[in-house]
Amino acid sequence: MSDFDLIVIGAGPGGYAAALRGAQAGMRVACIDERTTAGGTCLNVGCIPSKALLSSTEHWAEFTSQAEYGIESDNARFDVAKIMIRKDRVVSDLAKGIAFLFKKAGVEFVNGRAAIAAPGRVSVGDREITATKILIATGSTPTTLPGVAFDETRILSSTGALALAEVPQRLAVVGAGVIGLEIGQIWSRLGAKVTIIEYLDRILPGLDSEIAKSAQRLLAKQGISFTLNAAVRSVAAGDLVTIEIENRSSAAVETLEADAVLVAIGRRPHTAGLGLEALGVKTDARGFIEVDAQFRTNIPGILAIGDTVPGPMLAHKAEEDAAACIDALAGKPHPAPDYGLVPGVVYTSPEIAGVGLTEDGAHSPGRNIVVGKSSFIANGRARAIGATDGFVKVIACPETGKLLGGHILGHGAGELLQELVLGLRLGATVGDIVHTSHAHPGMGEAVKEACQAALNAPATRVRHSPA
Ligand code: NAI
Secondary structure, X not given: OXXXXXXXXXXXXXXXXXXXXXXXXXXOEEEEEOOOOOOHHHHHHOHHHHHHHHHHHHHHHHHOOOHHHOXXXXXXXXXXXXXXXXXXXXXXXXXXXXXXXHHHHOOEEEEOOEEEEEOOEEEEOOEEEEEEEEEEOOOEEEOOOOOOOOOOOOEEOHHHHOOOOOOOOEEEEEOOOHHHHHHHHHHHHOOOEEEXXXXXXXXXXXXXXXXXXXXXXXXXXXXOEEEOOEEEEEEEEOOOEEEXXXXXXXXXXXXXXXXXXXXXXXXEEOOOOOOHHHHOOOEOOOOOEOOOOOOEOXXXXXXXXXXXXXXXXXXXXXXXXXXXXXXXXXXXXXXXXXXXXXXXXXXXOXXXXXXXXXXXXXXXXXXOEEEEEEEHHHOHHHHHHOOOOOEEEEEEOOOOOEEEEEEEEEOOHHHHHHHHHHHHHOOOEHHHHHOOOOOOOOOOHXXXXXXXXXXXXXXHHEEOOOO
């Protein structure tokens, strides 16, 4: 008999959720991770520490601009070491929480680097453990530019950029994606001169372009510089970092000097060393493991979820994969995950959030859409709390009124979006949302107003397919 029913490799939001759900379904489960604590990238060096630092620095940014509210903040100062201590405490408290849940559910946590010796057999250091099923949930690692290696001192990945001992005077960021904006804002708020270099002519590709454009304008107003449409030709690190940037239109080359550079140009599946090639596990051209609707790879007994398989590379998507995968193993019914309904949130201030179709992405041949918008400047609560930047945008089908997408820029956008995520999931119409009571005064009234605007939208607001 095998040692376990299920071995989960990786204890991130996908892996630990799968391990717990497996144990709750009565499986004997081991969860292996090379970190000594569970939580993966998200908890240890990603989502959670970045949100802790965004929170500390948001307090600082707000505290030093309180005069409008009648509050003086003379002699205010911050202490980077204490900010980092708080961040580490938030992380370690949550890690203890997972350890407690593992213990309570009877999941055996194994610390070490795992490799799959054969279906059913996993080696961790000198130890070999066996299981009927092996689930790969090893997440992803940051990509870097060709020939540029992370040293986490001058050339930073998100891991290094979330653990700096002091504020760099000048921080260059390559990539105006989620990580670049969030971490750029953290250090910008503390006084770093932040320049974000982006290959495309816009920030946040994949998000609604109108929302992204407004977000860029607001972030620029806060002091973050953007160099768009720019290809990084070279990065040289000595006492300083020197970056050669080529304008992709004019081919003009400029040199940027900085104290450190954060390279945040995406992530790739973290599967090296697992032995996938020897096993014959199929991967696609970008290295993602190919799986079926039940997260089974082509090799019987080996499954994969989260960032190792195609789909949005997000913690909540990994967690949903985990639930669907384990329920399938346990023979329980579970709706297939719909990646088109996975929300994305950028936790900058103002926050940026989106789900479903974007306005620019909605123009597939033959599709008509109607767009409704509402600005927070017209919202009573937003006025009262001083959060008037941003707007809500909904996209709906003009014939049925069905919601197709929702995009929010503004204070608490991620939480406000959740109503639209549920609406999309349930096949709601914009009328359903308009007829839902929204408490007054509330930022959520802007969501209702945007849906009302979509209902009222004149024919000229109906965008026809350019095809
Ligand atoms: P990203 O895919 O969000 O953004 C990468 C950016 O770099 C893009 O704008 C891309 O056009 C640009 N880029 C690519 N190559 C470039 C080059 N050579 N020069 C200049 N720009 C270049 O990736 P990011 O920010 O590294 O994040 C990685 C993953 O982590 C994403 O899947 C993201 O969704 C996830 N994440 C999610 C967070 C959240 O949900 N709040 C927070 C942090 C990360």
